[in-house]
Amino acid sequence: MSAATIAPFRAGEFHLFTARGRDFVYLVPSGGIFELTPAARQILDFAQRTDADSEDLIAHLANVGFAELEIEETVTDLIDAGALLAPGTAPEPRIDPPKNFPLQTLVLNLTNQCNLSCKYCYEYGDDKVATPEGKPKFMDTETSRAAIDFYFAESQGTKALHVTFFGGETLMNFPLLKEVVDYATNKAKSEGRFIDFSLTTNATLLTPAIIDFLAANRIGVTVSIDGPPEMNALRVYQNGRGSYDIIAPKIKLLLEKHKTRPIAARVTLTADVTDVLKIFRHLTQDMGFQEVGFAPVTTSENRLYAIGGSKMDSVLEQFKLLAQEYLDAAVEGRHHAFSNVTDTLSELYNGVNKSHPCGAGLGLAAVGPSGDISPCHRFVDSDTHSLGHISTGIDRAKQDDFLHRGHINQKYDCHTCWARPLCAGGCHHEAYVRYGDTGHPNLHYCDWIRDWTDTCLSVFGAISTHNPVFLEKFEKR
Ligand code: SF4
Ligand code: SF4
16 A cells, blocks of 8 residues: 555545534535544544645554555545545535525514614614605505515415514504414415414513414414513613513413414623523523524624623623533433524534525515515615515515625635535624625624534534434424
């Protein structure tokens, strides 16, 4: 055996990580995740560090006790997997979503009005992009039906449909929500399709009758709440009064009576609200939420409530502790409520490799009270970001422009980043608020994103070793 029998190679695009003492590789172009033998780990380490040369490799690995045959076979396996590339191999072409990708999800903003005045709200705060002046404040029946008709027409070929209700405060237009559920359910039945619904609410307007309706119709509910009273302090009425005491008993009732879907809490982290562990314990143990997701506020960094670097580090450390708890639970086959991990595991399991950071403007569209179509709920009522109107359909030129700018190919800073299959540059809305362009990569948090993605990879790797059956629930049906 000599170096000449080892196929020549160079490093492909991959990220090495460990999980409970075992070595894994995440393959960037394919999204594949594999456990590595000790020889494979050494070879990839070597290939990543130097311009690999077969003779050097053999000398290096022979020094640490590997036989040439094992090295040769491992190199061949790594080339087959795409972790190493044979010379002259072109990078895998990026798969673009097909033109006129069918809509998968419709967001209906039933109103742009809200009975709270949360200090960080993207709809009303300093970072708002909406231009609601002169437009209806509440969606009416005719517009909602036209929006549903538009959605059904734009999702041809899709069996499973999903409508999510949003606001303002969604429940300020509950009568219309009921009408839409009725109308869309009947329409789906008549076409032999399946539809489900979800909504986001601040919970202030929940009543026993509304809860009964949501439970009877299996409507998924996400409650915006930031934690115990002292942490929920930015979620206030216009007169400055806090909302926690109003919503706590309503949430209790919701959790008692609505058992047909898991009820989720969505927490916005801000400068003074970064005690992730305390918030998580309160929302799960004291209140009983089955899912809790956290999102740092999306805002310009000069806002008082923006989270600075050291607080983001603290958030990351707490995320890691919860991720460890999640792993312990998953290994025993138990549910854990930290949905930030669940969401990423689902993406890893399905090998996603995103051309765009999210479905906005692609498989997802939002319709506002006026019937304007936007890429997602955060751009509703914004003339600058409108993608058309339900009466005339999607403006393909505007959609193409939005998707072209948001495409990973346009984000040159991301091209050498191993986290891009999952991140793809981050939220379009955040990019607009930070950089004035929806297509700009969110470069202010790259290290944070990579560190968090590495944590989720470790959780994934450990679960795949210790309880792989747990991951099967992420199979996309
Ligand atoms: S925004 Fe940063 S973390 Fe995300 S893909 Fe681009 S370079 Fe990577
Ligand atoms: S653009 Fe941002 S807010 Fe809108 S769906 Fe995408 S990630 Fe969410």
